[in-house]
Amino acid sequence: MRKFVGFGLAAALVFSLTACGGGSSADPTTAAQAAGDDATTAADKGESEEAAPAADGEAFKIGVIGPLTGPAAAYGIAVQNGVDLAVKEINEAGGVNGAMLEMNSQDDEHDPEKSVNAYNTLKDWNMQMLVGAVTSKPCIAVAAESANDNLFQITPSGSAVECAAPDNVFRVCFADPAQGTASAKYIGENKLGTKIAIIYDSSTEYSSGIREAFVAEAANEGLEIVADEAFTADTNTDFSVQLDKAKEAGAELVFMPIYYQEASVILKQASDKEFAPVFFGVDGMDGILSVKNFDTALAEGVMLLTPFSSTEESSKAFTEAYVAAYGIEPNQFAADAYDAVYAIKAAAEQAGITPDMDASAICEAMKTAMTEITIDGLTGEKMTWDAAGETGKAPKAVKIVNGVYEMQ
Amino acid sequence: MNKNKVRMQNGITYGIVAGCWILVQIMDKTGHMTSLLRGILVPLCMYSILAISLNLTVGILGELSLGHAGFMCVGAFSGAFFTKCMENVLPNLQLRFFLAILIGAVVAGICGILIGIPVLRLKGDYLAIVTLAFGEIIKNLINVMYIGLDKGGFHFSIKDTMSLGMDETGVVIIKGAQGITGTPKASTFLIATVLLLITLFIVLNLIHSRTGRAIMSIRDNRIAAESIGINITKYKLMAFSISAALAGVAGVLYAHNLSTLAATPKNFGYNMSIMILVFVVLGGLGNIRGSMIAAVVLTLLPELLRGLNDYRMLIYAVVLIVMMLFNSSPKAIEMRSVLLERFRKKKDTAAKEAS
Numbered sequence: 001m002r003k004f005v006g007f008g009l010a011a012a013l014v015f016s017l018t019a020c021g022g023g024s025s026a027d028p029t030t031a032a033q034a035a036g037d038d039a040t041t042a043a044d045k046g047e048s049e050e051a052a053p054a055a056d057g058e059a060f061k062i063g064v065i066g067p068l069t070g071p072a073a074a075y076g077i078a079v080q081n082g083v084d085l086a087v088k089e090i091n092e093a094g095g096v097n098g099a100m101l102e103m104n105s106q107d108d109e110h111d112p113e114k115s116v117n118a119y120n121t122l123k124d125w126n127m128q129m130l131v132g133a134v135t136s137k138p139c140i141a142v143a144a145e146s147a148n149d150n151l152f153q154i155t156p157s158g159s160a161v162e163c164a165a166p167d168n169v170f171r172v173c174f175a176d177p178a179q180g181t182a183s184a185k186y187i188g189e190n191k192l193g194t195k196i197a198i199i200y201d202s203s204t205e206y207s208s209g210i211r212e213a214f215v216a217e218a219a220n221e222g223l224e225i226v227a228d229e230a231f232t233a234d235t236n237t238d239f240s241v242q243l244d245k246a247k248e249a250g251a252e253l254v255f256m257p258i259y260y261q262e263a264s265v266i267l268k269q270a271s272d273k274e275f276a277p278v279f280f281g282v283d284g285m286d287g288i289l290s291v292k293n294f295d296t297a298l299a300e301g302v303m304l305l306t307p308f309s310s311t312e313e314s315s316k317a318f319t320e321a322y323v324a325a326y327g328i329e330p331n332q333f334a335a336d337a338y339d340a341v342y343a344i345k346a347a348a349e350q351a352g353i354t355p356d357m358d359a360s361a362i363c364e365a366m367k368t369a370m371t372e373i374t375i376d377g378l379t380g381e382k383m384t385w386d387a388a389g390e391t392g393k394a395p396k397a398v399k400i401v402n403g404v405y406e407m408q
Numbered sequence: 409m410n411k412n413k414v415r416m417q418n419g420i421t422y423g424i425v426a427g428c429w430i431l432v433q434i435m436d437k438t439g440h441m442t443s444l445l446r447g448i449l450v451p452l453c454m455y456s457i458l459a460i461s462l463n464l465t466v467g468i469l470g471e472l473s474l475g476h477a478g479f480m481c482v483g484a485f486s487g488a489f490f491t492k493c494m495e496n497v498l499p500n501l502q503l504r505f506f507l508a509i510l511i512g513a514v515v516a517g518i519c520g521i522l523i524g525i526p527v528l529r530l531k532g533d534y535l536a537i538v539t540l541a542f543g544e545i546i547k548n549l550i551n552v553m554y555i556g557l558d559k560g561g562f563h564f565s566i567k568d569t570m571s572l573g574m575d576e577t578g579v580v581i582i583k584g585a586q587g588i589t590g591t592p593k594a595s596t597f598l599i600a601t602v603l604l605l606i607t608l609f610i611v612l613n614l615i616h617s618r619t620g621r622a623i624m625s626i627r628d629n630r631i632a633a634e635s636i637g638i639n640i641t642k643y644k645l646m647a648f649s650i651s652a653a654l655a656g657v658a659g660v661l662y663a664h665n666l667s668t669l670a671a672t673p674k675n676f677g678y679n680m681s682i683m684i685l686v687f688v689v690l691g692g693l694g695n696i697r698g699s700m701i702a703a704v705v706l707t708l709l710p711e712l713l714r715g716l717n718d719y720r721m722l723i724y725a726v727v728l729i730v731m732m733l734f735n736s737s738p739k740a741i742e743m744r745s746v747l748l749e750r751f752r753k754k755k756d757t758a759a760k761e762a763s
Contacts, residue, residue: 111674144668215570
């Protein structure tokens with residue numbers, strides 16, 4: 001018996017170690033970034049309280065919650081960098097209402113339970129405003145806590161509907177159903193095809209949420225869904241069954257509301273099968289060109305609905321600064337986070353809040369101010385927010401031509 | 409004499425829990441509580457319950473189960489499902505939560521029996537693998553389940569919310585991979601502590617009863633136990649299902665501590681099962697108090713290490729290895745006893761010199 005347990009335990013330890021290692025190596029950008037962080041950038045990364053300038057307590061304390069370790073770390077680190085960059089820029093330009101911004105980011109491992117712990121840790125640090133959480137489920141858990149404390153929260157990328165349900169929570173990205181509806185509308189209006197196949201990940205709420213809204217809207221746009229194929233996180237390496245069904249049904253367009261890692265596999269397998277419909281993705285597809293060992297020629301002609309493109313004219317300055325500071329290309333998560341901080345700045349100036357106010361008073365002032373501001377961000381021009389916390393901005397469609405995004 | 413010793417040991421275990429509760433109350437009153445600590449109290453009790461209940465299977469019954477998180481998942485979803493359904497029928501949250509705990513325990517216990525009947529015929533690593541599979545099946549089943557409620561009653565689908573075919577009054581309760589959202593936060597430290605004490609009471613009394621001795625005899629020598637007429641299947645199934653039911657209780661606590669509940673690999677996958685097993689092994693097989701303390705230490709540790717930022721999980725793993733070695737390696741045990749001996753001698757000589 002003891003032998004078994006000993007064996008099981010050894011397996012557990014090995015597993016937990018590989019889980020950590022595997023998490024970062026699964027995403028090439030994370031690993032590259034972790035390795036590429038030299039001493040100087042690590043020092044001024046602003047991860048902990050002492051890194052950001054705090055002018056004799058006259059600073060707004062902004063907390064960040066996101067997955068900094070594990071498989072979703074790429075998103076969390078991007079948000080952390082995006083916030084960090086924006087905070088530094090704002091501080092250099094004189095701060096908000098004369099006060100500096102100070103940031104502290106905490107890891108939630110993409111786990112709701114850990115995210116609440118991270119939230120409480122930040123509360124002990126006297127956080128006044130929160131940027132986060134990065135992923136949907138943790139965001140829902142944190143939003144319930146922050147609503148209870150009446151603390152201002154803006155999530156850069158928590159896209160599930162419930163994330164912004166409490167009135168103290170705002171979001172920069174689109175809600176999942178909004179993306180599905182927008183995609184169906186775009187496809188219908190631009191006549192990209194009428195026979196649609198869908199390949200989606202039924203084990204993530206992001207993918208199934210978008211799909212559901214897409215299917216609902218597709219009927220209004222005269223789109224016919226000829227194949228509707230699911231996969232799960234456990235079967236995301238072979239898509240031949242799904243692709244065969246789509247091909248047999250004669251699909252003209254394949255809608256893929258999924259993340260770019262899986263999409264890259266699908267594109268590879270589709271080209272092996274000589275199946276060449278229009279591939280249409282959403283913001284999770286952003287990043288497909290940076291997948292390691294992926295022939296970007298396969299992504300030629302892929303369309304995606306994304307709020308941000310690093311090659312766009314308006315995001316050039318941000319991209320350059322980001323690459324200089326962190327050594328990798330920014331993705332939409334970084335852009336969302338950057339916009340979130342600027343939204344906080346605009347709203348804070350509108351509301352005229354000062355760092356000596358308590359979190360609840362700040363929240364009350366910010367709630368009204370958020371609905372009054374309009375900012376030109378990286379992820380949309382003339383972004384506004386309604387009282388429900390949703391942003392009003394038009395999605396942008398891009399097409400991959402010659403290995404770069406081309407605005408449509 | 410032996411009985412008194414057992415009573416004293418049990419008393420110490422209860423005392424530790426009660427003492428912790430009083431300590432927390434004092435800290436709360438005097439303003440020494442941090443938000444982090446306040447937020448983590450319920451998870452600490454929950455993980456302790458899980459560790460104690462798994463110890464019943466692994467330490468007392470002597471069967472390696474890797475599907476404990478599956479039972480927790482069953483309890484969590486059945487409990488949360490109940491509180492969501494009964495929102496309008498039973499407005500009293502405390503009562504609903506109490507019933508949810510019972511339901512979670514019963515459903516998980518029934519699952520334990522159902523799984524146990526075929527599975528407990530297996531031994532050792534075969535059992536471990538089958539329980540592991542069970543945990544994964546539960547997780548995946550819940551991930552494709554859509555249940556809605558409207559005037560006409562429950563609607564069930566394994567495709568999506570649209571195929572539930574509900575009328576306009578319908579609410580989706582379990583929404584596939586998105587799970588259950590908006591469970592009321594009913595878990596409090598007081599309730600969690602009481603549940604922990606009840607768990608301890610059940611398990612400790614079971615161990616020191618006639619039934620417990622029968623269960624342990626199966627662990628120590630199955631053939632001998634059989635030869636003296638002990639009904640192996642009955643006692644195995646009993647220990648296994650009690651352990652499952654208690655895991656279900658922990659699941660209900662978990663579900664009512666967060667406003668969102670989804671069966672992800674992180675919370676109900678086999679990572680979690682292994683984590684609970686680590687608590688049990690670190691605390692000592694069959695050592696109830698030990699597994700409780702191990703659960704508390706290992707849950708608190710990553711939170712207390714937050715100051716280390718990126719190195720947190722690395723340090724956590726290293727600390728875990730060191731603790732495991734210190735606790736269980738024969739050399740470390742030898743060294744500890746030598747040190748203890750030396751310490752005692754010193755005390756003795758000091759006492760002699762004094763006299």
